[in-house]
Amino acid sequence: MGGNPKSLDDLVVRLRAAVGSDQVITDRQQLRTYECDGLAHYKVTPAVVVLPHSTGQVASVVRACIEAEVPYVARGSGTGLSGGALPHADGVLVVTSQMRTILEVDATDQRAVVQPGVINLHVTRAAAPDGYYYAPDPSSQLVCSIGGNVAENSGGAHCLKYGFTTNHVMGVEMVAPDGTVVRLGGRAPDPPGYDLMGAFVGSEGTLGIATEVTVRLMRAPETVRTLLAAFPSTDEAGGAVSAVIGAGVLPAAIEMMDALAIEAAEAAVQCGYPAGAGAVLIVELDGAAADVEAQFGEVERHCRDNGATEIRIAADDAERALFWKGRKSAFAAVGRISPDYIVQDGVIPRTALPEVLRRIASLSGSGGVRVANVFHAGDGNLHPLVLFDDAVPGQAEEAETISGAILDLCIEYGGSITGEHGVGMDKAKYMSRMYNDDDLDTMQMLRCAFDPHNLCNPGKIFPTPRLCGEVPGRHKGQHPLQEAGLAEVF
Amino acid sequence: MTPTDAVIESLGKVAATRAATDSDSVGGVPARWVVSPTSTDEVAETLRLAGQHDLTVVPRGAGTKIAWGAAPRAADLVLDTTGIHGVVEHAAGDLVLIVRAGTPMAELQDTVATAGQQLALDTPLTGATVGGTLATSTSGPRRLLYGTARDLLIGVTFVRGDGVVAKAGGKVVKNVAGYDFGKLLTGSYGTLGVITEAVFRLHPLPAARRVARLRLPDALAAGKVALAVLGSQLVPTAVELDQEGDGAVTVTVLVEGVAAGLPDRTATALGLLGDGATDGDELPGGFGTYPFDPDGTGLKLTSSLSGVGAVLTAAREAATAHDVPLLVRGSAAGVLYAGLPNDVEPGTVAAVVEALRGAVTAYDGSVTVLTAPAGVREVVDLWGPVPGMHLMRRLKDELDPGHRFSPGRFAGGI
Numbered sequence: 053m054g055g056n057p058k059s060l061d062d063l064v065v066r067l068r069a070a071v072g073s074d075q076v077i078t079d080r081q082q083l084r085t086y087e088c089d090g091l092a093h094y095k096v097t098p099a100v101v102v103l104p105h106s107t108g109q110v111a112s113v114v115r116a117c118i119e120a121e122v123p124y125v126a127r128g129s130g131t132g133l134s135g136g137a138l139p140h141a142d143g144v145l146v147v148t149s150q151m152r153t154i155l156e157v158d159a160t161d162q163r164a165v166v167q168p169g170v171i172n173l174h175v176t177r178a179a180a181p182d183g184y185y186y187a188p189d190p191s192s193q194l195v196c197s198i199g200g201n202v203a204e205n206s207g208g209a210h211c212l213k214y215g216f217t218t219n220h221v222m223g224v225e226m227v228a229p230d231g232t233v234v235r236l237g238g239r240a241p242d243p244p245g246y247d248l249m250g251a252f253v254g255s256e257g258t259l260g261i262a263t264e265v266t267v268r269l270m271r272a273p274e275t276v277r278t279l280l281a282a283f284p285s286t287d288e289a290g291g292a293v294s295a296v297i298g299a300g301v302l303p304a305a306i307e308m309m310d311a312l313a314i315e316a317a318e319a320a321v322q323c324g325y326p327a328g329a330g331a332v333l334i335v336e337l338d339g340a341a342a343d344v345e346a347q348f349g350e351v352e353r354h355c356r357d358n359g360a361t362e363i364r365i366a367a368d369d370a371e372r373a374l375f376w377k378g379r380k381s382a383f384a385a386v387g388r389i390s391p392d393y394i395v396q397d398g399v400i401p402r403t404a405l406p407e408v409l410r411r412i413a414s415l416s417g418s419g420g421v422r423v424a425n426v427f428h429a430g431d432g433n434l435h436p437l438v439l440f441d442d443a444v445p446g447q448a449e450e451a452e453t454i455s456g457a458i459l460d461l462c463i464e465y466g467g468s469i470t471g472e473h474g475v476g477m478d479k480a481k482y483m484s485r486m487y488n489d490d491d492l493d494t495m496q497m498l499r500c501a502f503d504p505h506n507l508c509n510p511g512k513i514f515p516t517p518r519l520c521g522e523v524p525g526r527h528k529g530q531h532p533l534q535e536a537g538l539a540e541v542f
Numbered sequence: 543m544t545p546t547d548a549v550i551e552s553l554g555k556v557a558a559t560r561a562a563t564d565s566d567s568v569g570g571v572p573a574r575w576v577v578s579p580t581s582t583d584e585v586a587e588t589l590r591l592a593g594q595h596d597l598t599v600v601p602r603g604a605g606t607k608i609a610w611g612a613a614p615r616a617a618d619l620v621l622d623t624t625g626i627h628g629v630v631e632h633a634a635g636d637l638v639l640i641v642r643a644g645t646p647m648a649e650l651q652d653t654v655a656t657a658g659q660q661l662a663l664d665t666p667l668t669g670a671t672v673g674g675t676l677a678t679s680t681s682g683p684r685r686l687l688y689g690t691a692r693d694l695l696i697g698v699t700f701v702r703g704d705g706v707v708a709k710a711g712g713k714v715v716k717n718v719a720g721y722d723f724g725k726l727l728t729g730s731y732g733t734l735g736v737i738t739e740a741v742f743r744l745h746p747l748p749a750a751r752r753v754a755r756l757r758l759p760d761a762l763a764a765g766k767v768a769l770a771v772l773g774s775q776l777v778p779t780a781v782e783l784d785q786e787g788d789g790a791v792t793v794t795v796l797v798e799g800v801a802a803g804l805p806d807r808t809a810t811a812l813g814l815l816g817d818g819a820t821d822g823d824e825l826p827g828g829f830g831t832y833p834f835d836p837d838g839t840g841l842k843l844t845s846s847l848s849g850v851g852a853v854l855t856a857a858r859e860a861a862t863a864h865d866v867p868l869l870v871r872g873s874a875a876g877v878l879y880a881g882l883p884n885d886v887e888p889g890t891v892a893a894v895v896e897a898l899r900g901a902v903t904a905y906d907g908s909v910t911v912l913t914a915p916a917g918v919r920e921v922v923d924l925w926g927p928v929p930g931m932h933l934m935r936r937l938k939d940e941l942d943p944g945h946r947f948s949p950g951r952f953a954g955g956i
């Protein structure tokens with residue numbers, strides 16, 4: 053597959069004809085811009101980058117790739133943290149940055165229809181004048197694209213109450229890996245047939261390229277109340293989280309940061325969190341005013357009962373923004389206190405938080421590698437930041453080991469190896485720790501149904517590819533794809 | 543030994559097996575045997591044997607919706623899941639429930655209610671099991687606030703046609719590792735696999751509720767009022783519309799939450815509904831149930847939010863034009879159910895369905911015939927147009943290459 057310069061040249065000619073010469077990049081220097089996503093330690097320069105403007109152009113690109121038997125990868129804003137948009141050296145990268153039109157905002161129907169390259173936050177901005185917003189709010193929402201969100205089933209701080217991207221996507225138009233344009237769902241709920249859209253969301257760009265997305269808009273809440281509580285350690289903060297949830301309160305968000313993460317945020321954005329805190333919680337309630345007022349006092353009481361040393365209540369939007377600023381900038385902020393770091397993403401049952409945090413603390417230590425914790429405490433989604441210095445011999449390896457050991461902890465406690473950043477290239481090797489061969493084989497049947505030629509973002513999610521059409525357990529000789537020399541790229 | 547005896551003997555070694563009776567038929571198609579496994583492993587072994595004997599298999603829970611969907615081309619073996627029963631784990635602190643597929647929804651709700659929790663999913667038909675609820679993706683009024691089964695299911699274990707057990711998702715709410723098979727199985731009518739275990743996200747039971755209602759003579763006006771409630775900041779749990787035979791529509795708003803907050807919110811609800819609205823503590827009779835009998839024709843009509851009033855109006859017009867009693871009930875979220883009695887001429891039912899399909903098109907919606915008398919099935923396309931059919935067929939071919947599961951029961955003859 054690919055690798056053949058002649059066929060690549062032919063493909064470029066076809067691509068230029070399909071989308072226009074200006075939208076096809078083959079210049080080596082320019083191609084380098086696209087060599088990695090947010091996970092910058094994997095780098096591959098793609099053979100070709102195309103920047104289509106329309107669904108029709110995406111379909112032409114995909115068809116050309118199928119005919120040339122060249123792999124292709126979709127890319128939105130390139131903020132992904134699992135190497136999902138990592139290109140193939142002999143493949144095409146389909147970038148949606150020219151597809152940034154918000155096609156429609158319909159407040160009455162509570163829907164927006166957008167092109168895949170539209171930036172997450174821009175949807176909310178477009179809906180805000182009507183009193184609506186788009187709920188999924190990844191911390192990268194200033195830059196990440198809706199297409200990328202759909203592919204990753206992205207979450208955010210407010211997913212505890214409102215769910216993830218998958219709960220807010222009503223319809224998808226996509227170019228399937230067979231080159232057909234398929235529209236799934238739309239403004240009306242419950243489209244008949246299998247919920248292919250449900251499977252597409254979160255499929256990390258392996259089941260097709262989204263070319264238009266219909267999302268649900270939500271009415272802005274009547275009231276939002278936010279508090280910041282400081283605790284001596286993550287134990288007490290964890291206790292407060294359990295007490296709040298146990299009392300039947302469902303906050304819009306409960307976020308936790310430990311001392312090291314607070315230190316980093318303070319250095320980076322001067323958010324002014326209580327000095328000397330071992331942990332802070334940000335708890336936000338939203339909804340009907342009467343409801344929120346009644347529950348806010350209860351949350352405050354649970355924080356106090358669990359040893360909060362200080363509680364601040366946001367007096368206005370500006371103060372609320374300041375609370376969130378520290379939290380939302382935390383990933384980048386650790387750059388202030390450590391030359392290098394790994395952002396990990398794992399999930400544990402929320403009740404296991406204190407225990408798992410203690411075990412994470414005991415992992416870090418010996419070789420100078422430290423772990424800062426920032427996480428969505430309400431749903432047990434940990435984002436340990438493993439801090440190291442590449443210049444110190446052995447630290448990078450130790451950081452990698454600790455990072456992996458954290459995922460093992462997540463699995464041990466019945467959790468997941470990723471809560472929102474996806475498997476991509478980075479965690480494919482961990483998939484078989486969470487799922488057995490039959491589970492993975494079954495998942496790949498879905499992949500084969502959509503992409504029998506294995507050209508649509510190949511090499512992601514699964515540790516070992518399944519050759520489509522293969523009957524499990526009945527291998528006889530070489531697979532036709534292998535014989536044809538098409539399989540080694542997998 | 544007759545072939546029948548051979549099958550019973552072979553399956554009987556795995557799980558209780560008996561010859562089927564008339565009451566085991568599926569959509570009018572007689573079944574031959576009924577097997578009642580009690581675990582995922584027994585389901586797996588049963589399916590391997592079904593493969594050896596080349597039997598078609600129809601999974602069945604309590605049977606409340608076994609007549610839904612098209613009649614299968616064959617139903618050799620009914621796989622009764624009611625023996626796969628019970629709660630595996632209720633992690634109350636994590637608001638998560640692991641439950642076996644044959645467990646009745648009511649039993650599940652009783653279990654989690656002891657911890658002040660709920661699976662925020664209505665059960666329109668009494669007696670339904672978890673598996674049947676998922677396979678048909680039934681929902682009710684609460685969908686407005688909480689979504690449907692697909693939104694609440696976080697993990698699933700199922701058995702493929704070849705007897706291989708697979709799982710997807712897990713037991714944490716937040717998890718994006720691997721494909722979301724739970725969503726594919728939800729609403730698949732038992733044509734992709736046998737669901738044996740499900741993991742759900744739970745919600746706290748609201749402390750108190752209040753119900754506000756208004757009856758309006760005109761469907762369009764009712765649709766408008768419902769839209770106004772949806773566009774407000776009230777955050778109702780449900781907004782239901784119920785159209786009676788005379789065309790009048792009652793709008794019911796369910797407000798739930800902290801008791802202290804309810805008086806204010808109820809006042810808001812009454813204000814939004816307008817003159818003549820009343821409030822009370824009790825849910826009205828029929829709330830969350832289907833407006834059709836098991837032996838009648840049941841329709842599901844979907845539309846965009848703004849289309850609900852128009853769909854109700856179209857239903858009224860169709861009822862008048864064809865002189866049939868057509869009751870419509872459902873959620874302002876854009877999902878209405880309609881019912882016609884058993885004795886309506888099939889040709890008339892077909893005409894009503896056609897008229898409604900014409901009406902919902904403008905609102906991106908669809909009309910699905912959930913269930914219907916045999917004569918109606920012969921003249922009506924139950925599913926209507928289904929986009930993405932070629933991908934659905936390929937998925938079916940991958941997961942169930944022998945087309946062993948309920949062949950023909952699903953859209954497109956799948």
Ligand SMILES: Cc1cc2nc3c(=O)[nH]c(=O)nc-3n(C[C@H](O)[C@H](O)[C@H](O)COP(=O)(O)OP(=O)(O)OC[C@H]3O[C@@H](n4cnc5c(N)ncnc54)[C@H](O)[C@@H]3O)c2cc1C
Pocket residue numbers: 089090125126127128129130131132133135136137148168189190191192195196197198199200201202203204205206207208209256257258260261262263383384472473509
């Ligand atoms: C500072 C920072 C904070 C972050 N915070 C969060 C957070 O809070 N929550 C969270 O969930 N994630 C977070 N992320 C991760 C990332 O922003 C999300 O995964 C985001 O959805 C990626 O969008 P993107 O447009 O950058 O996609 P890309 O990185 O370009 O691509 C991601 C994946 O989507 C696929 N893809 C892109 N467009 C399409 C399309 N149109 N059709 C099909 N597949 C497509 C790609 O092939 C790739 O597999 C964060 C990242 C950073 C750098």
